[in-house]
Amino acid sequence: MSEGTRFYAQDAAPIRYQVVSSSPHSGPYEPDNIMYDEPDNTSSRWSSAHQVSGKQWLILRLESTVVLRKLKNKHPCSMKELRVYGGLTQEHMTELLHTNVKLDASPETFSLRHTNRSGHTFPCRFVKIVPLAAHGASFNISIWHIAFSxxxxxxxxxxxxxxxxxxxxxxxxxxxxxxxxxxxxxTPLQSILDRTAIDFEHPVVTKLHAAVVVEGDWTQAEAVMKSLSLENCFNDYLRLSPPRILWSYLGGPCESSPVGRAGHAMCIDSSKRTVYVHGGWDGTKCLDDFWSYDIDSEKWSNISVSTSQDKNGPVARSCHGMVFDSVNGTIYLLGRLDSEGAQSELDSTSTSGQAGHTNGEPAPNGSSHGMSDTTSPCSEFYRYHTRGVDAGTWQLLTFDTTTLGGPPLIFDTQMLIDEQSQIVYVIGGRLVDAADKPPRYSGIYSYDIRASKWKAHDLADNSRAPLRSGHCAAFDPWLRSIFVFGGQREDKHLGDMFTYDICTNTVSVMYTDGTQTHTKAFGRKSVIDFDLKEIYSFGGLQQGSTEDEMQVLETCSIYRYDTRPGVWLPSTPYRPPVVDNRRRDVEEPAARFAHELVYDSGTKTAYLLGGNPGQSFVAPPREPNDDSAQDSVRLGDFWNMRIVRLTKDDVLRQATFHIRCQQFRELCLTGQSSVKTLEFLQTNVSTVVNHEDPAEEKLFRSLLMHLLDISDGQEEAPAANDTVKPASPERWTSSLDDVIARHHQDPRETADPLEPAGQATSAHLFAQRNQLFESLLKFLDETVQQPGGSLLDLVDTSSSGL
Incomplete structure (x- = not known):
């Protein structure tokens, strides 16, 4: 943390400003209008002269040099998205904010970035506001009033x-x-270091440069990389490396396991290593069977063929929720769609209008909205005991939760449990009520297990947490926060994320719709690892390339929230290492939605069951020319998933591979026999190659071609260096290499006096070694190495200035 941030304990003060320039405005709506807070004056606003997104801007000069903390947009505004830049001059600004703006009369306050990546606070004198989009495609962008503090x-x-x-x-x-x-x-480098107290880089990194670039001591280079590993200098690379997903197939549907289904409910007892499954939709009807899976013995057990026949048991249903309380060994179940009076109208990807109804399972139909005319739309609440004297019994806690202040009958909801406080949370979901057009959605409710009381949580700002169904939700007990993202509202797919703080009853937006790369989808499922600050999300249904097309997803995404606003990371399948020159096939589950996913935080393992494959899965017809099988097929496959991460040993292997590649190239130039160099390639280089990595495999094969070229007497191709050569002699370039070549001797052609006597290398070999050194730096934390970038990039190509 920089020295300046300690002053932020004081309250931020209002900052006055003037508009110094702007893009053209429309009519009387001048830029200066945004300085005045006149909500009743319809002319007191700035409006752009054009509708071209991203081409409008305003530059503001602050009253003095300050540290900006907040931006306030106090009145209705057609601006949907904007960027804010700030700096000490108009020519050099950095991005302070990129966000969406809501379309209502409520004021909004945005925090502005005021520290750089290294944590140093920077002041501002100028601010540039760039509106990017309007809420209406046919309207000019307007801004009524903006204030800073x-x-x-x-x-x-x-x-x-x-x-x-x-x-x-x-x-x-x-x-x-x-x-x-x-x-x-x-020599000048060392002279500057001797005269200043600059912390250029970690001393061990300096040793790495000497071993790789100056001396070509490959044994020492490998030893230095091991030292850096012991110093924990690989943390950033390990944290930012894309994780790999390892799926393992545990079996499919059979007589001794659940039939194919979607829209079912699932939970896990991590202490007893048992997964529970209830209900769902098999393509023709709702189910009421109840199963458990013993993880250690890898066997399914049918607890109940029909819970509707059990005393106080729940009737057949789908799109419900279920959570496990490990403190008391109980399961809580809520919500439903049942098959009486319902038709599988939607199933997956046929039409966009119907796909908006449910999480993939029976779509509401007729006057009963998925309920029969004789079925009372009551919201029953159940508890199942897995331990103690009541083990194996159901308890109907409430016939209708609405009578006790709980949620109405809903489906496509999310249930979470705070075991520490013994509170069950019900997040969102769509109301089972056909009379509502457009449909209604549930908010946030909680059930106090100890007090047996329901509570509705009225949010102070619902606009930042729009109600939804078919979404994902996850609870972090350390942060005391619930993460909610994705889902749908009416026919709109949502791509935002917000957190709900259960202690303060407040909502914070992690990111707004369209500002993250995560796919907008509903019917996805997610689990959380709060120790690692990660959320894992799989499958789902998203809008296709056309309005009437839906696409089933098969991707697994990982969201890291250790920093705000967090980041979604792509994942790739884990490919097991080659054994005896034989590759193992990679198993992955098919694309699906309306599946279920649970997580064992102790073993860091997720479990996936069933789902609706949509049109991405082709099932054999039951009879010749019978297409009904495709419409009713549901998956019954069972998988587990683990996240495979890079380790320090993996990084050391990669670094060793690159070091030995350069060592091999130089062996080829020493005049040693091809037999010895080939033996080095087979015994020293091949043993550290990951043959499942296409890039490493390609580089390894190129070394063999390099040896053959040298053996045939062909001239070695020059290696790429850090400068750019012109495409032709006539093309103008300001490349430093060309300037030196025309006027001066390139310093890289001559050994420096500080280099060891008798070990001088050619400029070509120096460039190769320097390239190797730069490639090794990518494994190291930013705080221990030289700065990135190049001084050449600071030179303006249109002038001689910076």
Whole structure:
């Protein structure tokens, strides 16, 4: 944390500003209007002259140099999306905010970024606002009033400014040092280091450069990488490396396991290593069977053929919720759609209108909305005991939860449990009520297990947490927060995420619709690992390329929320290592939605069962020319999923592979026999190659071709370096290499006096080694190595200035 941030304990003060320039405006709606807070004056706003998104802008000069903290948009505004930039000058600004703006009369306040990646606070004097999109495609963008707040105390800002200037000075000097070392100017590099107290890089990284670039000591280079591993310098690379998904097939439907289904409910008892499954839709009817799966013995047990026949047991249903309370060994069950009076109208991807009804299972139909005319639409609430004297029995806690302040009858909801506080949460879901057009959605309810009481949570700002169904929800007991994302509302697929703080009853937006790469979908399922601050999401149904097309997803995405607003990471299948030159086939579940996913946090393993494959799965017809099988097929396959992550040993293997590749290239140039170099390739290089990695496999094969070229006497192709050559002699370029070649000797052609005597290398070999060193730096934390980027990128191609 930088020195300046300690001043932020004080309350932020309002910041005055002036509009210094803008893009053209429309009629009397001048830019200066945004400085005045006049909500009753319809002319007191700025409006763009054009409707071209991203081409409008306003530049504001603040009253003094300040540290911005907040931006407030206080009145209705047709602006849907905007970016905000800030800096000390108009020419050099950095992005402070990228967000969406809601379309209503409520004021909005946005936090502005005021620290850089290294944690140093930076001041601002100018702000640039760039509207990107309007809520209506045929309307010009309007802004009524914008206000800023921040730290403007002169003494505080002066200290922040001093600290920031020192940071900039040190950063520039570190870039210069990097540039000198890349140009083989080791003597001036060392002279600067001797005269200053600049922390250029970790001392072990300096040893790595000496071993790789200066001395070509490959044994020492490998030893230094091991030292860096012991110093825990690979953490950033390990954290940011895309995780790999390892699926294992546990079996399919048979007489001793659940039949294919979707819209079922599932929960897990991690302490007893048991998975429970109830109900669902098999393509023709709702189910009421009840199963358990013993993870250790890998066997299913049928607890009940029909819970509707059990005393106090639930009737057949789908699209309901179920959670397990490990403290008391009980299961809670709520919500339903049943098959009386329902037709499977929607099933998957046939039409977009029907696909908006449910999580994939029986669509509401007629006057009963999935209920028969004789069935009372009451919201029953059940508890099942797995331990103690009541083990194996159902208890009907409430015939209708609405009579006790609980949720109405809903489906496509999410149930979570806070075991520490003994509270069950019911998040969202669609009401089973055919009379409502458009449909209605449930909010957030909680059930206190100890007090046997329901509570409705009225949010202060529902607009930031729109009600929905078919969404995902996950609870982090350490943060005391519930994450809600995705789903649908009427015919709209949602792509936002918000958190609900159960202690303060407040909502915080993690990201708005369209600002993350995560796919908008409903019918996805997710689980959380709160120790790792990760959410795993699989499958779902999303809008296709046309309005009438729906697409079933097969991807597994991982969301990391250790920093705000978090980030979705792509995942790739884990490919087991090659054994005896034989590759194992990779197993993966088919695309689906309306499946179920549970997570064992102790073993870091997720379990997936069933689902609706939509049109991505082809089932054999029951009879010749019978197409009904395709409409009714439901999956019954059972899988487990583990996240395979890189380890420090994996990083060391990759680094060793790159080091030995360069060692092999140089062996080819020493005049040793082809037999010895080939033996080195087979015994030293091949043993550290991941042959399942296409990039490593390609590089390894290129080494053999390199040996053959050398053996045939062909000239070695020059390696790529860090400069760009012109495409032709006539093309103008400001490349430093060309300037040096025309006027001066390239310093990389001559050994530096600090290089060991008798170990001078050619410029070509120096470039190869330097490229290897740069590639090894990608494994290291940013805090221990030289700065990234190049000084050449700071030179403006249109002038000689910066």
């Amino acid at each position: 921040g730290v403007k105390d002169e003494e505080a800002v002066a200290r922040i400014m001093k600290s920031y200037d020192e940071h900039r000075e040190e950063t520039v000097m570190r870039h210069i040092l990097r540039h000198l070392r890349q140009r083989r100017l080791l």
